[in-house]
Amino acid sequence: MKKLLAIICSLVLSLSLAACGGAGDQQNQQTAADQPKEAGNAEPLRVTLPTWTGYGPLFLAQEKGLFEKHGVKVELSIIEGLAERKQAMAGGKVDGMATALDVLATLAASDVPNQVVWVLDDSYGGDGILAKKEFQSIADLKGKKVAFEIGTTSHLLVLTALKQAGLTEKDIEAINMTAGDAGAAFTAGKVDAAVTWEPWLSKGSAADGKVLLSTKDLPGIIVDAVGFRKDVVDKRPEDVKAFVAAMAEAMDYWKEHEDESHEIMAKGLKIDVNEFVDTAKGLKFHDKEENKQILGTSSSPGPLYQSAKNAIDFYLEQKQIDKAPAPEEMINPSFVEGL
Numbered sequence: 001m002k003k004l005l006a007i008i009c010s011l012v013l014s015l016s017l018a019a020c021g022g023a024g025d026q027q028n029q030q031t032a033a034d035q036p037k038e039a040g041n042a043e044p045l046r047v048t049l050p051t052w053t054g055y056g057p058l059f060l061a062q063e064k065g066l067f068e069k070h071g072v073k074v075e076l077s078i079i080e081g082l083a084e085r086k087q088a089m090a091g092g093k094v095d096g097m098a099t100a101l102d103v104l105a106t107l108a109a110s111d112v113p114n115q116v117v118w119v120l121d122d123s124y125g126g127d128g129i130l131a132k133k134e135f136q137s138i139a140d141l142k143g144k145k146v147a148f149e150i151g152t153t154s155h156l157l158v159l160t161a162l163k164q165a166g167l168t169e170k171d172i173e174a175i176n177m178t179a180g181d182a183g184a185a186f187t188a189g190k191v192d193a194a195v196t197w198e199p200w201l202s203k204g205s206a207a208d209g210k211v212l213l214s215t216k217d218l219p220g221i222i223v224d225a226v227g228f229r230k231d232v233v234d235k236r237p238e239d240v241k242a243f244v245a246a247m248a249e250a251m252d253y254w255k256e257h258e259d260e261s262h263e264i265m266a267k268g269l270k271i272d273v274n275e276f277v278d279t280a281k282g283l284k285f286h287d288k289e290e291n292k293q294i295l296g297t298s299s300s301p302g303p304l305y306q307s308a309k310n311a312i313d314f315y316l317e318q319k320q321i322d323k324a325p326a327p328e329e330m331i332n333p334s335f336v337e338g339l
Contacts, residue, residue, distance in 0.1 A: 044073035045239055047226065048088055049098035050080050051269050053279040054121040054224040058098060059268025060261050061250035070249075072242035076268075089114070089229065095236075096228035101304070102153055102311035104227040108325035109315070113230035115332040117240055118247050119286050119294050119304060123197075123222035126282025127154070127179075128214030129161060130186050130204040131193040135212055138165035141193055147175040147182035148195035153222045154179050156314045158195045160221060161213050198282050215282075220307045224283075233332060244335040248288040255287075288339050295333035304331055 049055040058076055061067055067074040077094070079085045082103065088094045090112045097104070097114075104114055135141065138161045148154040162168060175182075175191055183200025185191045187207045194204065201211050215222055226247070233240055254261040266276040286294060296302025308327040315321045 042073075044075040045096060045228070045232070045236070045243055046075045046077065046094040047096045047098060048077045048079045048085055048094045050082070050085065051078055051271065052224070053265075053269070053271075053276055054283055054285075055098045056265030056269055056276065056280075057120060057247060057250045057254065057285065058226075060254060060264050061246045063264045063268065064250065064253060066246040066249050066253070067243065070242040070245045072239045072246070074243060074246075078269075086110075086112075092229070095232045096226055098224065098226045100153055101223040101225050101307055102156065102315070104225065104330065105308055105311045105325060106315055106321055107227075108330050109312070109321035109323055113325075114227040114330065115230055115233050116225045116227045116295075116304070116308075116330060117233070117332055117335045118226045118244050119291050120224040120226065121283040121285045122219055122224075123215035124219065124282060124284035125214045125216040126201075126279065127157060127195075127197045127222055128201050129158060129193055129195050129212045130183065130201055130209050131212040133208060133210050135193070135210070138162060138213060139167065141165075141212075142167060142171045144172060144192035145175055145190075146172045146193045146195070147177045147185050147191040149178050149182070150174065150176045151315075151318055151320050152179075153311075154182075154195040155318070156311065157215070157218065157221050159314070160218055160310075198279050201282075219284075220303060221310070223304065223307050225304075227330075241335050241338060245339060248291070248336075248339055251285065251287040254285075288336070291336045292333075292339070295331060295336050297333055297337060298328075301328065301331070302333070 047058065049058065062074060062076060079088060085097060085099065086107060089097050089107060090110070098120065101116065104116060107114055131141065146158065148158050159169060162171065177185060179196045180200065182191070182194035183196035183204055186194035186204050186209060193212065205211060228240060262273055262277055266273040269276065294302045294304045296305070305327040308330055312324045312327070316324055
């Protein structure tokens, strides 16, 4: 009898423990569902960028923990020099870069295959052609001194504007200067016009000048994007997918928490928040739906393909590259499509 009683007690105890364990497992599963996804790769995606307002959303995604939430570690680094950034990308010291689309095109042409997976912004008045007030149109630049940096997007912008006005580069006196120096030269009265950006567009306008044409008039000329080396995209597609999902969520967060987001992005870029807000006015930032429209699909390419082709054709004409990468090899819309 005692033996039978011991067996019954043992069975009751076992059932009680199992029941407790089942409840605990269910609770653990519920808790785990609320936790961030585990990063698909122990190594972070290393992304470099220069100090520029357009790249602020990267810091927003990082500060709000959105990369980790979607299951990827991301390491952001600021490298100001373009040559140094290109070298870091080519040498595999970084996995991706936030930069102008044309820079990624020149990298692809230099045997550093890369793919654009997210479009950050489009210059929308942030770049332009500053000229004397008496000039009424681009045609008035004929025979005048125009300062811009040869072989850059500023050069592409002025060539596009001249072409629309029925002129070529031979019709102006080109003065080779960086965008900042060009703006300063115009303000000092040393040139008749300058291809520059903010704050020089505002400074020049206040110094008896005017913005003759801006990127509001020529959208798609200067586009900022994030591109990853193709070998990284091929080997780590889940991490790239998580990166894109985090960027999409960061843009949504910005819309709902504007002031907080401005503070975070300015801090990440190490610039004054007022400077961030002022320069952001000249940019058109893109969210998930706009990225889908801009990138398009493999079977139905979006307008970014034409922007890439324009940049490639420009650098070929300038003899800065000697081969043309195919836009469809540079742009990968699949990650945005999957959002």
